[in-house]
Amino acid sequence: MPALEVSGLSHAYGARRVLHEVSLRVMPGEFTVLLGPNGAGKSTLFALLTRLFDARQGSIRIFGAELRRQPGLALAQLGVVFQQPTLDPDLSLRQNLAYSAALHGLGRAEARARTSEELARVELAHRAEEVVRGLSGGQRRRVEIARALLPRPRLLLLDEPTVGLDAASRAFVLDHVRRLCQEEGLAVLWATHLIDEVDAAARVVVLHQGHVRAAGTVAEILAAGGAGTLREAFARLTGETREAGP
Structure with a gap:
């Protein structure tokens, strides 16, 4: 079953x-890069995938759950x-994660254990x-990833997660x-305008002016x-001849 299946998705x-009838698929364990220049429609697509905007034309399924009809089941995965920072700068790392854990219904002991585990992994x-x-930009991004993984999602969306980071932070x-x-079979959709963030094992979706221009392996x-x-x-x-490097 696809982790994410988008069919005929349009938005105005x-x-x-x-967005013009966008279709794409991400399978479990796949690192899929949504590659497009600024203004291609990547952030709009993410807003639809996370139900910040209502998708009225087309279909979004997350592990088989249709987002409009089964939002709770879909978003739980x-x-x-x-792209924009969302941590509270005046709270500690642990407090930021504890607040998120509480919103997801995790008990205090479980939340504390998962917080320690995820912070250790980053x-x-x-x-x-x-x-x-007191953290650098790269460290804050690592905390945001740790927070996103607290509820054990099976699909992770990242919108331009390395913007503004130095080379070492991007690599980490x-x-x-x-x-x-x-190692864990997590499905990932990674939106970026940076071609060098695509490795040989990635699948790629090229998005331009709201249209999917190509999708598949790097060879395809x-x-x-x-x-x-x-x-x-x-x-x-x-x-686009001005695609930038880092």
Whole structure:
């Protein structure tokens, strides 16, 4: 069963349509990169997937549960890291995670155990009692990932999670999430405009101006673009020649 199945999804802001019959699929254990330039529609798609916006045209299923008809069942399987920071800077790392755990209905003892476990996995257990304000941008992002994993989701969405991070922080976040896919079977949809965040094992969905231009393995994207490198294929599929590096 697909972790995420999107079929014919469209969305408009008034008369301006920003998504056009988008379809994609993410399987358990897959690291799928939603690759597109700024303004491609990635954040709008994430808002629909998380039900911040209502998806009125098309279908979204999370492990078989249709989001509009079974929102509780669908969203219970989902963890999200949004592009904009969402931690309370004046609370400690542990307090931020405890608050999220309470919203998910976790008991106090279980929440404390899971908080310690997730902070250890992102190498921040030693700073659990410090306030978030004292962390770097990369460390804050690691805490947001730890928080998203507290309720044990089977599908994780990350919207431009490395924006503004230095090279070492980007590498840590990427490696951590990829390991979760490989070792725990977590399904991941990772939205980015950075081509170098696509590794050889990833599946790729190229989104441009609200349209899916190509989807598949890296080899399939190269074939669709008639190119020898992913950067060339991306440029041909989207007409974007200014895709940036880090």
